[in-house]
Amino acid sequence: NAGVTQTPKFQVLKTGQSMTLQCAQDMNHEYMSWYRQDPGMGLRLIHYSVGAGITDQGEVPNGYNVSRSTTEDFPLRLLSAAPSQTSVYFCASRTGHPLAEQYFGPGTRLTVT
Amino acid sequence: KQEVTQIPAALSVPEGENLVLNCSFTDSAIYNLQWFRQDPGKGLTSLLLIQSSQREQTSGRLNASLDKSSGRSTLYIAASQPGDSATYLCAVRHDYGGSQGNLIFGKGTKLSVKP
Numbered sequence: 001n002a003g004v005t006q007t008p009k010f011q012v013l014k015t016g017q018s019m020t021l022q023c024a025q026d027m028n029h030e031y032m033s034w035y036r037q038d039p040g041m042g043l044r045l046i047h048y049s050v051g052a053g054i055t056d057q058g059e060v061p062n063g064y065n066v067s068r069s070t071t072e073d074f075p076l077r078l079l080s081a082a083p084s085q086t087s088v089y090f091c092a093s094r095t096g097h098p099l100a101e102q103y104f105g106p107g108t109r110l111t112v113t
Numbered sequence: 114k115q116e117v118t119q120i121p122a123a124l125s126v127p128e129g130e131n132l133v134l135n136c137s138f139t140d141s142a143i144y145n146l147q148w149f150r151q152d153p154g155k156g157l158t159s160l161l162l163i164q165s166s167q168r169e170q171t172s173g174r175l176n177a178s179l180d181k182s183s184g185r186s187t188l189y190i191a192a193s194q195p196g197d198s199a200t201y202l203c204a205v206r207h208d209y210g211g212s213q214g215n216l217i218f219g220k221g222t223k224l225s226v227k228p
Contacts, residue, residue, distance in 0.1 A: 033215065042117075042220040043202070058215065090156060098144045098206070098214050099164055106156040 002026050004105035006091050012111045013081040021076040021108050023091030029103075030096035032074040036060065036087040037107075043090065049074055050096065081112045115140045115207045119219035126193055127227050134188040134222045136203030141181050144206040144214050148177050148188050151200045151221070160201075161188070193226045200224070 007022045025032065033048035035058075045058030049068040063085060065077040074093075078085060089108045094100040116139045126132050136146070145164045149157040161170045161177040163186070169178040176189040190197060200223045204216040 035218075040220065043204075043216075043218040045215050048215060092216075101159060101162045102147065102204075102206075102216055103159065104149075104157040109154075 004091055004093050004103050006089075006105040006108050008108060009106070010109050012113065013078070014113055015081060015083060017081050019078050019081065021078075021089055021091075021110070023074045023076065023105060024072050025074075025091075025093040025103075026072065027093065027095075027103070028071060029093035030071070031100075032068065032091065032093045033058070034064070034066065034074070034076045035090045035092065037090060038087050046076065046089075078110075083112050086110060086112045115143075115205065115217045117203060117205055117217050117219040119201075119203055119222050121222060122220065123223040123225075125225040125227065128193060128195060130193050130226075131189070131191050132193055132224070134190070134201050134203075134224070136186040136188070136219055138184045138186075138205050138217075140207060141184055142207060143181065146177075146179055146186050146203065146205050147216070148175075148186075149202040149204065151202060153199075157202065190224075193224075195226045195228050198224055198226050 004025045030051045034046040035043040037043045044060050047066040049055045055066050091105040092102050094102045118137045120135045147162045148160045163170045163179040174191040179186045200221040202221045203219045206214045
């Protein structure tokens, strides 16, 4: 199994550009989520999904959009990139059981200039 | 609002020492607590998962304990090695209604083990 995969690994954007960060998992997990990690701030939840067609906001959702059309994929869209969105983005997944362990992807390092 | 604190923020020890990393959380209504390791520029590797009904979990030289009533967890690393150098993150899955049990992270402890 590949687990949780993310593409690209690195990305540089100019302010105002849009892009999509890809996340996929092959473990048939119902629950998927996106976090961002910033120095001194820890990991913060952006959006999450409890199944195909269902998404909800986390702690820091502004400037990001998500959709979940399949169980496997959970893309994160930056609508109009801003320097404040420079961060490392992690996708995670787990089963729907509340006691389940959470698995993380390798991350995407995004720089917005 | 659930808050997770990790102390110390950084720790440097000589090789071979036993050490303890601390994690505290403000709300005891949690499903479980997970310890992760993060190497520089890398993703998160799960080390141990403790369910709220458990007191401890062990994996090799690692032992994690959980005292849910006092809001504390410790990660004990025995006979530390330079390869243990990394940032260790603690995260709790809280039990708030409607939140679907998202992970709340501490800011981590950066461990350096000197040869």
